[in-house]
Amino acid sequence: MNIALRFWSGYVRTTHRWPIIATIVPFIPVVAIWSIVANSGMFPRAFFPAPVDVMRSFISLTYKGILPDYLQDSLIRLLFGATIGVALGIPLGILIGSSRLAHRICWPVLLFFQAIGDIAWLPILLIWFGFGLTTMTFVIVYTVLFPIVLSTVLGVQSVHRDLARAAQSLGASPMRVLWEVTLPGALPNIITGLRNGLGYGWRALIAVEIIVGTSGIGFMMFDARRAGSTVEILLGMIVLGTLWYIVDAWILAPIERATGQRWGLVTS
Amino acid sequence: MKTLSLKNLRKTYFDPYAGSQVTAVHDVSLDVEQGEFVSVVGPSGCGKTTILNMIAGFIPYTGDEILIDGNLVKGPGPDRGVVFQSFALFPWKTVLENVGFGPKMRGVPKDERDRTAREYLALAGLSHAADRYPNELSGGMQQRVGVVRALANNPAVLLMDEPFASVDAQTRMTLQEELTRIWQERKPTVIFITHDVAEAVFLANRVVVLSKGRVLDQIKVDLPRPRVWDHLIEDETFKRLSAQVLQMVRAA
Amino acid sequence: MLVAPGQKVRSRVAWRGMNSLVGAALFVAPLLVLVAIWAIVVPLFNVNPRIFPSVGSVAEAAVAAIGDGSLIRHIGASMLRVGLGTFLGVLVAVPLGIAMGVSPAVSAFLTPLFRFFSVLAGIAWIPIATLWFGYGFGAIIFVIFNAVFFVVAYNTLLGVSTIPMTIRNAAASLGAGRWALLTEVLLPGALPNIVTGVRTGLGFAWRGLIAAEMIATNVGLGYMLFVARDFYRTEVIVLGMIVIGVLWLFIDRLLLVPLERATIERWGLVRRT
Numbered sequence A: 001m002n003i004a005l006r007f008w009s010g011y012v013r014t015t016h017r018w019p020i021i022a023t024i025v026p027f028i029p030v031v032a033i034w035s036i037v038a039n040s041g042m043f044p045r046a047f048f049p050a051p052v053d054v055m056r057s058f059i060s061l062t063y064k065g066i067l068p069d070y071l072q073d074s075l076i077r078l079l080f081g082a083t084i085g086v087a088l089g090i091p092l093g094i095l096i097g098s099s100r101l102a103h104r105i106c107w108p109v110l111l112f113f114q115a116i117g118d119i120a121w122l123p124i125l126l127i128w129f130g131f132g133l134t135t136m137t138f139v140i141v142y143t144v145l146f147p148i149v150l151s152t153v154l155g156v157q158s159v160h161r162d163l164a165r166a167a168q169s170l171g172a173s174p175m176r177v178l179w180e181v182t183l184p185g186a187l188p189n190i191i192t193g194l195r196n197g198l199g200y201g202w203r204a205l206i207a208v209e210i211i212v213g214t215s216g217i218g219f220m221m222f223d224a225r226r227a228g229s230t231v232e233i234l235l236g237m238i239v240l241g242t243l244w245y246i247v248d249a250w251i252l253a254p255i256e257r258a259t260g261q262r263w264g265l266v267t268s
Numbered sequence B: 001m002k003t004l005s006l007k008n009l010r011k012t013y014f015d016p017y018a019g020s021q022v023t024a025v026h027d028v029s030l031d032v033e034q035g036e037f038v039s040v041v042g043p044s045g046c047g048k049t050t051i052l053n054m055i056a057g058f059i060p061y062t063g064d065e066i067l068i069d070g071n072l073v074k075g076p077g078p079d080r081g082v083v084f085q086s087f088a089l090f091p092w093k094t095v096l097e098n099v100g101f102g103p104k105m106r107g108v109p110k111d112e113r114d115r116t117a118r119e120y121l122a123l124a125g126l127s128h129a130a131d132r133y134p135n136e137l138s139g140g141m142q143q144r145v146g147v148v149r150a151l152a153n154n155p156a157v158l159l160m161d162e163p164f165a166s167v168d169a170q171t172r173m174t175l176q177e178e179l180t181r182i183w184q185e186r187k188p189t190v191i192f193i194t195h196d197v198a199e200a201v202f203l204a205n206r207v208v209v210l211s212k213g214r215v216l217d218q219i220k221v222d223l224p225r226p227r228v229w230d231h232l233i234e235d236e237t238f239k240r241l242s243a244q245v246l247q248m249v250r251a252a
Numbered sequence C: 001m002l003v004a005p006g007q008k009v010r011s012r013v014a015w016r017g018m019n020s021l022v023g024a025a026l027f028v029a030p031l032l033v034l035v036a037i038w039a040i041v042v043p044l045f046n047v048n049p050r051i052f053p054s055v056g057s058v059a060e061a062a063v064a065a066i067g068d069g070s071l072i073r074h075i076g077a078s079m080l081r082v083g084l085g086t087f088l089g090v091l092v093a094v095p096l097g098i099a100m101g102v103s104p105a106v107s108a109f110l111t112p113l114f115r116f117f118s119v120l121a122g123i124a125w126i127p128i129a130t131l132w133f134g135y136g137f138g139a140i141i142f143v144i145f146n147a148v149f150f151v152v153a154y155n156t157l158l159g160v161s162t163i164p165m166t167i168r169n170a171a172a173s174l175g176a177g178r179w180a181l182l183t184e185v186l187l188p189g190a191l192p193n194i195v196t197g198v199r200t201g202l203g204f205a206w207r208g209l210i211a212a213e214m215i216a217t218n219v220g221l222g223y224m225l226f227v228a229r230d231f232y233r234t235e236v237i238v239l240g241m242i243v244i245g246v247l248w249l250f251i252d253r254l255l256l257v258p259l260e261r262a263t264i265e266r267w268g269l270v271r272r273t
């Protein structure tokens, strides 16, 4: 009892000091069980490799430079597409959000095109642009764009009218009102949109890399699937999961929380 | 007849961050008669909530025993109604459903528990709000619901932990007057926890002063009822008792 | 006197019906304008049908696809997969999420695990799913199942752990037993998160479905699009895209969004976009 308490106390204190440990420790039993099942011979090893196999493949692919190259390709594609998506999405969102007429007209169109979804565009894009970077970028921009536009519109609309009036009566020009009031007011929503958009964006990237496939983590996974190499598929999944976990949990979510809660705009 | 009896209650928390023990309650014994209104007053951190949580059964108690009508306490139960500082109304239930929750748990059929709930809502002047959701009510109204929800379950003891601490001053006075009125009508046994000395004296038949996990002293309050602030605020006995309790709390 | 209340109700219902009719018309109007522009632009610039089809050819493709029953077959296959996978995912995820969320220590411990898997949910499972289950129904169901499962389980876990302890205590002190705690407190308390989880998970699942159908099967909307590409049948592709958009719009706007609104806004639990 006492030892258990000591142990628990130690764990709580350590994780309080280094929160990352609380993130990593829960994975230990999972990897252990995975390892036991893989080594028990319940499934053929080629079908269900052990953690060591994946580790070995990670080291060798990193050493050969394939994994870093592919990872770099994927990330650059995502970043490129996301940047264009943000650059288009925010102004569009502000435009639609600040005019009732624009909203009336554009909102159904936006919802419909969002509903079509990125991946359904692939076949016609392949006809238009062939297997290449343009197709990939289009899909990612498309994916990232809609969540950002939709959330920006909601954000702009959620800024209280009195705030803009207050700024105007303090002498701000319409441009200044936009910059000083509307944008900051919509920011928490915009960031939520960015987070959702990137979440869909990297999934779209994987799909595109699988189907269009010349390089990238998605390509690596599907190439491995063709060769029947489960190890590399699992490696790809783990790399993707880890990477996205870090981006989402340690960068995007804290920013979202910071803007929303700091200003008391989001009550969740 | 004793409704509630605490014998040598103690509680020590283990703080995992500090890796050490904190004694919140040292040695508390207390008897409460049926129909009595007891206020427990003391500075924040003196163990009031801990005692109440042990009586309510939310945390396991340590020490000798807690008896309700002669039965040992084992976990939370409908014999002890609780009113929370944060109201703790179910946001997904209407006011009527909130008040009817206790009877529902006892298997009372819907018609009957709706009738009971409406009766209690009328008692608190809330009949018009029966079909609203808690978040559509003001803080004061929410806590009225909290009080009648506990009462509608006919508990042997009503446990209240700083129930009016999070409403504004005017509403608080109204709620206090309403509570004394309801108490006079129904005569429930009440343990009322607060750090507000005037509130403690205003409501109670007896004030228990708590300090650092121990009972410092107890004072009988023989003020006439019905009690209303307009009268008591000028009342010499009230002033004297309040001053006396305040002195003890501050000295503690 | 006796008739008045009934009449009032009826006229209110009628009014609401009118209102939603007007709303629907306002919603559809811009889309019709878009179709009109499409109908004008394609012949005007003499667009090559291999690049983009005319309205007429898409309509013909629709008539043909409905006529030979192929469109219904593809829609049926896709909806069956999504429906079944989602149903199974929610069925397993909600009880599991609630069970794990009951103890704060357990839920704090498990949160990173479920977060990791929900981050991975959907398309990233296609390669391994097709390896384990072969190309076909099993692999697709698996992809949809786990897109929904992990996201819903994670959100349920989150939802249960955000229910204040005092609310659970209140229920217990009013005489709620284990079962009542589950049905009266934990389930409704986590419901807004569960609904949000289903909406997100279904979004991933829907995309995963289209992707998986392009890769791993020979029936379904994704397959219909991908095969049409081989023959440069843009009119079939565009038809498929429209069908996909309309279906998702119906699922999301008529099913998921109202559900989310009803729980979240009425109860005032969380205010979200």
Ligand SMILES: Nc1ncnc2c1ncn2[C@@H]1O[C@H](COP(=O)(O)OP(=O)(O)O)[C@@H](O)[C@H]1O
Binding pocket: B013, B014, B015, B022, B023, B024, B042, B043, B044, B045, B046, B047, B048, B049, B050, B051
């Ligand atoms: N769960 C807990 N873990 C550790 N210490 C606690 C816990 N709850 C209360 N305490 C400590 O016990 C003491 C009494 O707390 P409490 O009963 O809440 O006081 P009060 O309600 O009178 O303000 C305080 O010092 C507090 O820090």
Ligand SMILES: [Mg+2]
Binding pocket: B048, B049
């Ligand atoms: Mg307290």
